[in-house]
Amino acid sequence: MSNDYEAAERLARGIPLREALDTSSAEAWAALDLGVRILTYEAPELLPSRDRIHRQKLRWDRNASLPSVNWSRTPPDEPLLAVALCHPDGRIREAALEWVARSPALRPLLIVRCADWAGPVRDRARALFSEIPDPELPPLTALVLRLSRREQGGFAHERLEHALREGPAEDVVALLTSDDRATRRFAYRISVDRGLRAPATLARTAAAASDDVRIQTLCAEAAIAGMRDGAYDEVLGPLLSARSPQVRSAGVTALRRAGRQVEAAAFLADRSGIVRACARYVLRQGGIDPLPLYRSMCAAPAACPAAPAGLGECGTREDAPALWSLVTHPVSAVRVHAVAGLRALDAVRHEQLRPLLDDPSPAVVRAVTQALLPDADRIPHEWLLVRTGADRPRALRVAAERLLRAHVRATVRQRCPAG
Secondary structure (H helix, E strand, O other): OOOHHHHHHHHHHOOHHHHHHOOOOOHHHHHHHHHHHHHHHHOHHHHOOHHHHHHHHHEEEOOOOOEEEOOOOOOHHHHHHHHHHOOHHHHHHHHHOHHHHHHHHHHHHHEEEEEEEEHHHHHHHHHOOOOOOOHHEEEHHHHHHHHHHOOOHHHHHHHHHHHHHHHOOOHHHOOOOOOOHHOOOOOOOHHHOOOOOHHHHHHHHOOOOOOOOHHHHHHHHHHHHHHOOOOHHHHHHHHHOOHHHHHHHHHHHHHHHHHHHHHHHHHOOOOHHHHHHHHHHHHOOOOOOOOHHHHHHHOOOOHHHOOHHHHHHHHOHHHHHHHHHHHOOOHHHHHHHHHHHHHHOOOOOOOHHHHHHHHHHHHHHHHHHHHHHHOOOOOOOOHHHOOOOOOOOOOHHHHHHHHHHHHHHHHHHHHHOOO
């Protein structure tokens, strides 16, 4: 809130617009609206009062049926105009709107006013916004999307979306690499709907390293929907090799559509549970039972460490001995997934699993901790307390503390049952 106030104060003191706030930031423009209102309470003497408005070539039209304010022929300076556009007095905001067309730098505040709570201000702002040519709207996308969350924010959003859907493809493509995440998502959705990207391009986008799962999923689904006979490899290849589990799972599921169900066997031991589940589904749809394949992989799990987890997810209690034999495997990843498989089978025995808390691998310690939490009250308090000592590895200390807390909660519930 202090930044909102400081930008408004700088403008009220006449500091040039580009020095007072980050004009490239949608958040800064939206925050300025609040900042001016903060000035109303913190420093009202800085706001354009009626006297100051008069001195800045403003005049009140007393003959109108409703009080209104009109700027004279001499335009106000940009800092004052910016503050006036956010002024708590709706008549001042409405009067200031008449000069926005002559000051393109303040066009973002016109969008803010399109969502104004005062009807006359909102209507005038929307009329002026409608006059902006469509090619000039894309740079305003981030702010329009941010303000669309407001109760009256739909008007600018609808016009922008219409302009992007009907306008040149390059306007949409330019937004795909925007620094604003909401803008990228918006642009990708329109791009997919308009078919501006080939399925192979969408697949590569989905597979690219990114922290935006929505875009990855959108592009993966669109790439699969656009697959054509003879072009499966250029779509499935990137999807199946993607780092994202959601993208890989989409690619594995698409193997069925391509008639290549057998290839799903390679993903039975994927490190992601959702990918393993999709692989089992595709194989079953092709008439292949994944359980024998899992049992075969678990005979030599070093090459496919996640196979024990998959065996637990689709196996039977008869597979528990095989999983128990793997909790001491020399490869730590195998031990981790063996514990996960035992949890999936509901075959955890805390007395047998407890010694693995001292495993040198932090990943194994975390997996064992998760498996032991339901039975934490069965683990001796003193045994856990010893493992919280400063001489113990950090992973073990954290695990012991988690189990101690669970132990105490379970003990309290037993002694003081609800009701």
